[in-house]
Amino acid sequence: MNKLLLGVLISVVMIQFSIAQDYRFGKVSKEELMENKHPLENDANAAILYRRMRTSFNYSQDNGFVARTEVHERIKIYNRDGYNWGTISIPYSNSGRLKESVEGLKAFTYNLEGKKVEKEKLKNKDIFDKEINKYREEKTFTMPALKEGSVIEVSYILNTPFIGKMGKYTLQENIPIKKVDFQFNSLEWHSYKPYIYGWTKYDIAQERVPRTLKYTYTSTNRAGTSGRLPSSVTNRSNEAIELSENVYRLDVDNVASLGSEPLAPNISAYRFGIEFELAQVNLPNSPIKRYSKNWESVAESIYFSSDFGSQLEKSRFFEKDIDNLISNISNPLEKTIRIFEYVKNRMNWNGVYGAYAENGVSKAYDDQSGNVADINLMLVSMLKYANIDSAPILLSTKSNGVPLFPTLSGFDFVIAAANIGGNTILLDGTDKMGVPNQLRPELINWYGRLVQEDGTSETIGLDPEKAIHQVIINASINPEIDVVAQVKSRYSGHWANKFRYQLTNRTLEDQNKALSDHHSIDNLKNLEFSELSDIYKPLGINYDVILEDDIEDMESKLYVTPGLFLTMDHNFLKADTRLLPIDFEFPQEENYIIKIKIPDGYKVNSLPESISLNTAEGIGSYKYQVSENFGNLQIAITRTINKFLVSSSYYGDLKSFYDIIIEKEAEKIVLSKVQD
Structure with a gap:
């Protein structure tokens, strides 16, 4: 079939399916239940098929202005790893006299049994209220009858009197969202400023529409009769005011998942979302109240x-x-x-x-x-x-x-x-x-x-001091062609803190394992610490190790990895492009001095060339030197990161920087046998 025609047919089918989608609560389709993977992100464990959020404002004499947010979500579970999306929490505030409330909660799990759609309702007894802290609580529940292929549907209303701090509307998750339907209707008396978070940018449609605001108020009249005390009569009246609303609307298809990347900061700060700031209130017959702050x-x-x-x-x-x-x-x-x-x-x-x-x-x-x-x-x-x-x-x-x-x-x-x-x-x-x-x-x-x-x-300013990791290794090559090394390492700053958290109050066996796993080495012996419990001093860690993988004997030549187990052998920056900044957590320097005794009967055949590198804007630097001196190989490696949070605009330069380091440290020292 002609490729162009095939593409047109696929597009038509997708459009027809989109048109046929019924997002009304309870209208889960067989097609949604039969879907076994996300069409755009095949490895997704779950997907949000529909997220609807509608905020509007009402008024009552008792509570004043209250924001009412209607939430409706439909979630698809593709496999068992997506089951965690079947446990749902709805946080709400409880701050003294003013409280938020969750009402109208209903939830169902849908499964396809043969050709029939079966649904099971969440029972009230399975909904729990949990106190998070003095100011926050949450309703939490796990959906019933979860299976691979299930579709979950949840609907509720969140009422809040805190119209000055509405919170953030999150419109991106760690799983894809097929459709977002968002609307924020503010009364003409309330001026809100919208702010969009995250890397994904969408335009907000805005319009002004008429609104009839209905509210109830009570009044008390005193009525008296001759010879009696006045009596009170309470009247309840229903009123309506014609005004306008400012409507902010977002209708977005296929919001990609926000996945984690190596050395990424907390990704929740980079999710696509919207927040509204109450700038001022201008009620009839009242002075303007301005709320924007610095x-x-x-x-x-x-x-x-x-x-x-x-x-x-x-x-x-x-x-x-x-x-x-x-x-x-x-x-x-x-x-x-x-x-x-x-x-x-x-x-x-x-x-x-x-x-x-x-x-x-x-x-x-x-x-x-x-x-x-x-x-x-x-x-x-x-x-x-x-x-x-x-x-x-x-x-x-x-x-x-x-x-x-x-x-x-x-x-x-x-x-x-x-x-x-x-x-x-x-x-x-x-x-x-x-x-x-x-x-x-x-x-x-x-x-x-x-x-x-x-x-x-x-x-x-909160910028931390540079943490330094220093290592001195004295090594030799034994008759079995293994590298036998005595390692003395010293950690300061955040490096010391990280290792103290891992190693304090652990058995010697656990400490050995932690260090072996960290450096990917075996045969670690004679482990000793200095200042492990004195957090105000650098941490010292000394041990002996036999290394089998950092030397190779081939055709009467020895091929030695200069950095031994400290060699950087893979680039954690793999993607071609990146949106998130690179977060090294703190400025850091790795300083390695390695001395390897040349075994008797061998001489240096070749050594890697020394290099020195610097990245743009002084973000990082690298020095690498290999030399021979009086029968010893001497290797000096220094890797430095001066700026701990790096903009993604420098990602390409930083990725190339590490590619060069990995290529350089993969080069071998070649020792050849001395001819008699």
Whole structure:
């Protein structure tokens, strides 16, 4: 058949199928149930066939303005690895008097049994309400009768009184979405600004349409009769107002999955989605209220919350303990470290993020447990009590992303800062192995905002110091043609922290295995550590190893891999192009000095040439030297990454940089037998 004709026929069939699609709830087709793989992403374990989100606003005298979001999803399960999409969570806020609510929840699982479509309803007893933290809850459930090929359908309504912080509408997932149907209808009195997140960009259609807003209000009239006390009569009235709505609409087909890439930051920050900022409210017969903020006003608002700034004023519960702790210390830095270590050792982070204290610092201190704000606001309060100039710093973690506009939800973590001798020292009391100025990589995102007692604030850089991995190897070649090596390695900064997390409180057998797996080596012996438990010093790891794969005996010649087991043998940047930035987590340097004794009866036949490389903009550098000196082979390798977060615009240059390194380190030292 003519290829052009075939292409036209396929297109016609796809168009007809698209037209025939019925997205009304309950109208799951046999074709959807029979589909065994996604037509565009064949390896997808599941797909969202339809995601519909419609937000509109209503008014009641009791609750004021409430946003009502109708959600309808249809999900296809292709195989068992997609079963996790059958467990669904619906988060909602519970903040004191104002609460969100989930209503009208209904869900079904559809399966094809023979030629008949069977459906099974989710039962109310299988829906659970779970408390996430003080402010958040979620409804969670697992769909019944899940099988390979099942289609799930879920529908519910989320009502929220928090019209000033509507949250983000996520329109991209780790699985493909066949159709997105999104609409946001705001009343003419409310001016919202739309912000689009993610790498995938779509245009939002916008129009103005008429709306009749119906609402109910109550009024009380006092009526009296002669000789009696006045009585009250309550009247309920239904009213309607004619106004207009601003409608924002997105209708998108085939949103690709957002898959993970090597050295990628948290991909949730790069998903396609929309968020709406309430800029101003202009109600009839009322002055205009402007809500757009800057980061200074956001920080000020957080600081003067009772769950933030007020917590810093509480000290009675710890004063005696801190007095005893620092009674013989006058040096400000020593005081800071002593208090920092005390908080780390006493307190246990419950895993909950947030800019606000969850339990309050006093209760958290008694319980020895709390969220990040409980612990680090407590740390700030203790430092202030010890006359250390200290303040909290608000952060946005990588999971939270980089907000596109100033918002209270832009911060989800708090750390402490101490100003000593004009230097700002960053402290996180939730990290058991943390040291000053060495934040966990998850926290190194964007910048921080340091907030003073009067609510004023300033930006604070979070860039970490360079971590260094140094290795010295003395090696020889035994009669069995193996490389016998004595390895001395030293780790500083984040490198040391990573290995301490892996190796502390482990058996010697587990430590051996962890290092063997990390370096892909066998026969590791005589393992020794120095400063494993002293987090303020570089970590030393020494061991002996016999290497069989880094030398080859062929036709009276020995072919030696110069870098031994430290050789970079594969490029983790494989794709031709990339959208996500490259996240190395922290600046780093690998510095290897290797000395190999040339065995008796052999001489150098050839050595790889030395090279030196530098990437664009000083992102990275590489030095490689191989030489012979007094019967020894000497190899020096230095790989450096100076900028830990690299724009994807440099991806091609960086990929080529690593290709050259891999090609160079694959070259062999050739030793030949000395002729008698």
